[in-house]
Amino acid sequence: MQFPDRSATPVGDDLPRPTRLDDVKGWFRPVDQLLFDWFLTHQQDREHAGDLLELGAYLGKSAIFLGSYLRPGEEFTVCDLWDSPAPDSSNSAEMDRSYATLTRRAFEANYLSFHDELPSLVQAPTSVITSRVRPASCRFVHIDASHLYEHVHGDIRAAERLLTPEGVVVFDDFRAEHCPGVAAAVWGAVATAGLRPLCITGTKLYGTWGDAGQLRGELLGWLGTRTDLWHGVEEVAGAPLVRIDGRRAQAPAHPRSRHRARPAADGQADRPSPVPATSPAAAPPARRGGPPRLRGVVRDLLPPLLTRALVRAFRRSA
Known part of the structure; x- marks a missing residue:
């Protein structure tokens, strides 16, 4: 087995240093930050051991967040093309259109602004990930790489192989109009590959190949305590699916940057918004x-x- 590259490309002083997570460019909404926090904390509370994996990292916003949940003895692997050429012409066109300024160096600068050590970096197409990560070793996999059906289908097969029995997988852009290949691959896995959806937000679908019923029930119990999240339950493919509207979501506490925060208008340093007090009896907003x-x-x-x-x-x- 080949092991991921832990070497860090030297980071120069010309790159901006984020002072808070919101300074890092990317698409990671507060509602999904709350759900990442709940699933990862839930796993820790129940002593579900395993590594973390992200396929597709852009400039590191969600990777920085994920890295805060890494426990001693666990591995965090991030796979992205960054500056490497795409493996085929379709993927190359997508990269040129959407991620022309993407670089591994910028990812590293952002990540090291919040953490002491880089994750294990695999600079390659996501199709290599099963040769770099041990089978059944990951408790949480975030997939946000190519939007092309063939690649997403391969990422799903890899996630199934790499997840622990109780592991959770998250798919980005499963319903975006510019990413029909993601929707086709994800719902195809629900129909034919045993993927069990847990919940959906405006941009992400959360699922498992494990015991969806118990995990979904515990998730619903937590959602019932939130005053900033609306949720409903639909019957989809013969099983309940939790829909979550997080337009009023209050993000959890973020990792702290090692760089000095810019003064806010009132002279106080920027701080993450506190999670509001919750009440099980509170009605949805x-x-x-x-x-x-x-x-x-x-x-x-x-x-x-x-x-x-x-x-x-x-x-x-x-």
């Missing part, structure tokens, strides 16, 4: 525009002119 299911029916079934009129009526009554 009020939402404008009518009940979620009714608004969905209005939007999907009625003519546009009538839809707009009804939406305005909902808003006046809210």
Whole structure:
């Protein structure tokens, strides 16, 4: 077995140093930060051992967050092309269009602004990951690499092989209109490969090949205590699926940068927003525009002119 590269490319002084996680460019919403925190803490509380893996890292925002949950004796592996050429013309075109400024050096500068040591870095297509990470060794896998169906399908097969029996996998962009290949691969795995969805947010799907029922029940118990998250349960492919609306989500505490924070307007250093106090009896936050299911029916079934009129009526009554 080949082992991941732990060498760090020297980082020069010309790269900006983030003073907080929000300074790192990337797409990692507060609702998903809360869910990463819940799943990873849940695993720690129940002594579920295993390594962490991220396929596709961009400039390191979610990797920095994940690295804070690494325990002694565990490995964190990050796989990305960074500056390497893409393995085929389709992937090369996607990289040129979306990630033209992506570099491993920038990732390292960002990560080392928050952590003392880099994760194990695999600078290669994600198709090599099963030769670099031991089978059944990972408790948490985050997949946010290529959006092309063939590559995502391969990443799913790799995740199934690398996860522990109780491990959790997270897919980014499973519903984005510019990433139909991700949706096809993920729902295809639900239909044919035994992947059990746990919950979805606006951008990510969380699943497992393990005991989904117990984990989903514990997740619902936690969601019932949150005043900043709306959730509902749908029947999908013969099993419950938790939908989470996190537009009002308050992010958990972030890793602290080793660099000096910029003074805020009131003269105080920037600090992460505190997680609000929760109450099991608290009702979900009020939402404008009518009940979620009714608004969905209005939007999907009625003519546009009538839809707009009804939406305005909902808003006046809210």
